[in-house]
Amino acid sequence: MRNKPLVVVVALVALLSVLVFAAGWMFGSKRSGGDEATPATASVPVDARAIFIPGGGQIDAIRRGVPVDKEGHPPPMARVENTDIRRVRNYPMQPPTIPHTIDGYQVDLNSNRCMLCHGRSNAATFQAPPVSVTHYMDRDAQFLATISPRRYFCSQCHVVQTDAPTLVANGFKDIDSVLAAEAPPSGGH
Ligand code: HEC
Ligand code: HEC
Known part of the structure; x- marks a missing residue:
């Protein structure tokens, strides 16, 4: 076969490129994996509901206490x-x-x-x-x-x-409760 050396060369080049591709893929994936590893462990989604403390002094109905650099679990649908x-x-x-x-x-x-x-x-x-x-x-x-x-x-x-649970603490009293609470002092009228 006249082209035997050529075939061998082509095969070697093909093998080499497969090896280079595989190495690059592994190396590349390891590197990007390494890059993501630190934030990934740091930003495990936080359960927004668990963190929210009603009456904690601050109203934060949007992030519900989850720090801005963390991802919050969306609360389950009601x-x-x-x-x-x-x-x-x-x-x-x-x-x-x-x-x-x-x-x-x-x-x-x-x-x-x-x-x-x-x-x-x-x-x-x-x-x-x-x-x-x-x-x-x-x-x-x-x-x-x-x-x-x-x-x-x-x-x-x-x-x-x-x-759905109450999103923010709320001290609303309806008029009946207000009247009931005020009734005793002004009872003599
Ligand atoms: C198949 C009939 C039916 C349809 C359609 C229907 N309702 Fe009703 N609705 C009722 C019945 C019967 C009640 C009384 C309470 C009960 O049995 O659930 C009621 C109660 C209510 C009440 C409470 C009233 C009160 O005084 O507390 C509201 C508000 C209401 N419906 C709104 C709606 C709206 C808005 C829609 C459309 C999106 C709707 N309903 C469609 C049958 C229906
Ligand atoms: C712009 C706001 C608004 C829209 C739109 C509206 N409602 Fe109401 N609805 C009210 C309010 C306020 C009340 C309570 C006071 C009153 O009766 O007006 C009420 C009361 C009711 C009640 C109780 C009635 C009773 O006598 O106790 C029913 C039933 C009801 N709505 C059904 C509906 C349905 C069905 C629709 C759509 C076709 C609708 N409403 C659209 C505001 C609204």
Whole structure:
């Protein structure tokens, strides 16, 4: 075979390049691995919830106490409660929380799934509380025959009930508790 030396040379070159590639790959990966090793151990994600101390003097609802050079675990998604039990409203004009899941209830230009049950005409069939009169009022306090555009997108104001913990400490007292606490001193009137 006339080209035998050439074949040997080509084979040797191929083998050499494979070796160089393998060495470069191992060396390179070791180096970048080494570079990442220090921050990787230092930035093991921190559980934001575990670190957050309610009433710790500082409100940090965004990072929840996780230092800026550390990565925080995103808190687990809250579970929607589907109990059909209404929660007490903290004040009369609070939009009540939704005591049922709303997954897949479409509200768009053509249909409003919420009004299927919460409209006046169907409320009895579905045993749902009908939306109150305010939902039929326009901004000039005129009553409309159908749901007001201002109240069309229900989830703008109403949220589902979840088991999410309070993000920041909060000392809110509703008016009944305030009155109850003030009642004894002024009891003689
Ligand atoms: C299949 C019927 C149905 C649909 C659709 C529906 N609901 Fe309800 N909703 C109910 C019923 C029944 C109740 C009463 C409590 C219960 O049984 O869950 C209720 C309760 C509520 C309450 C509590 C009212 C209060 O006084 O505390 C709110 C707020 C509410 N729904 C909002 C919505 C919103 C917003 C949507 C659309 C995203 C929606 N609902 C879709 C049937 C429905
Ligand atoms: C702009 C905010 C807003 C929007 C949008 C809105 N609501 Fe309300 N909703 C309220 C407020 C505030 C209350 C409590 C005071 C009141 O009745 O006006 C309320 C009360 C309710 C109640 C209780 C009624 C009662 O008599 O106890 C139901 C049920 C309800 N809303 C359903 C809905 C549904 C369904 C939609 C969508 C079609 C909707 N809301 C859109 C603010 C809103």
